[in-house]
Amino acid sequence: MELRRDVFQAIADPTRRAIITLVALQAMTPTAIAENFDSSRQTISRHIQILTECELLEQEQNGREIYYHFNSKKMKEIADFIEPFRNMWDDRFNKLETVMKKYRPSR
Amino acid sequence: MERKTKVDAEDGKQELVITREFDLPLELLFRAYVEAEIVEQWMGTKVIKLESRKHGSYQFETTDPKGNKHGFNGVIHEFSPNRKITRTFEMENASLGVQLEFYEFEQLTDDTSKLSVHVVYESVAQRDQLLQLPFAQGINMAHNRLQDIVNKIR
Numbered sequence: 001m002e003l004r005r006d007v008f009q010a011i012a013d014p015t016r017r018a019i020i021t022l023v024a025l026q027a028m029t030p031t032a033i034a035e036n037f038d039s040s041r042q043t044i045s046r047h048i049q050i051l052t053e054c055e056l057l058e059q060e061q062n063g064r065e066i067y068y069h070f071n072s073k074k075m076k077e078i079a080d081f082i083e084p085f086r087n088m089w090d091d092r093f094n095k096l097e098t099v100m101k102k103y104r105p106s107r
Numbered sequence: 108m109e110r111k112t113k114v115d116a117e118d119g120k121q122e123l124v125i126t127r128e129f130d131l132p133l134e135l136l137f138r139a140y141v142e143a144e145i146v147e148q149w150m151g152t153k154v155i156k157l158e159s160r161k162h163g164s165y166q167f168e169t170t171d172p173k174g175n176k177h178g179f180n181g182v183i184h185e186f187s188p189n190r191k192i193t194r195t196f197e198m199e200n201a202s203l204g205v206q207l208e209f210y211e212f213e214q215l216t217d218d219t220s221k222l223s224v225h226v227v228y229e230s231v232a233q234r235d236q237l238l239q240l241p242f243a244q245g246i247n248m249a250h251n252r253l254q255d256i257v258n259k260i261r
Contacts, residue, residue, distance in 0.1 A: 090112040
């Protein structure tokens with residue numbers, strides 16, 4: 001339970017969610033991650049540290065560089081991880097329905 | 108709100124099925140996928156190209172709040188009006204691979220219709236990664252729900 005609480009706290013922060021989004025697409029070095037934010041390098045390092053501590057990010061040594069990548073297994077531990085995906089499609093389809101209900105063919 | 112959209116994603120499979128019933132006649136539902144200006148409205152994306160025909164291709168572009176542009180594209184393999192669209196889908200510069208999508212349109216009554224989207228990914232890992240993307244992006248209401256949970260366990 002201790003661990004799970006950490007995961008939820010980790011993703012409650014918008015900057016940390018943004019970091020996850022970046023790293024989910026490709027493994028990145030801390031420098032490359034920090035370049036995407038206006039915050040100081042220290043602030044971003046702290047966020048990365050929290051994400052690593054709750055195992056959402058994993059370190060990988062590649063030569064002299066450390067790369068962070070997204071630990072999808074950890075994400076799965078969060079209850080019903082499909083729900084946001086379903087919500088996304090539901091929102092999209094609701095919009096489709098609204099648009100088409102108002103739709104009148106122009107010709 | 109009523110839950111109309113269903114996602115079936117069996118564990119360990121490289122595919123998933125999204126189904127949804129609409130309060131729309133079949134023709135209107137299908138049209139929402141065919142005409143560029145309508146796609147732009149409900150997808151919230153810019154349509155650069157949409158050739159709604161067999162062997163046609165499409166290209167969309169969205170701009171995120173930071174002003175970064177994200178491209179999506181694919182080719183249409185099958186185009187059967189009011190029945191079926193088979194196409195590929197790829198997020199550009201995302202190394203998430205290409206997915207194959209089967210859209211099946213079905214009439215339920217004169218005023219209602221159903222869409223089922225069968226998506227096949229290159230691997231199980233890729234499917235799972237794609238599934239988790241909206242979660243990571245925090246672009247949806249899920250965040251508020253999670254915030255509630257966080258507050259409760261604190």
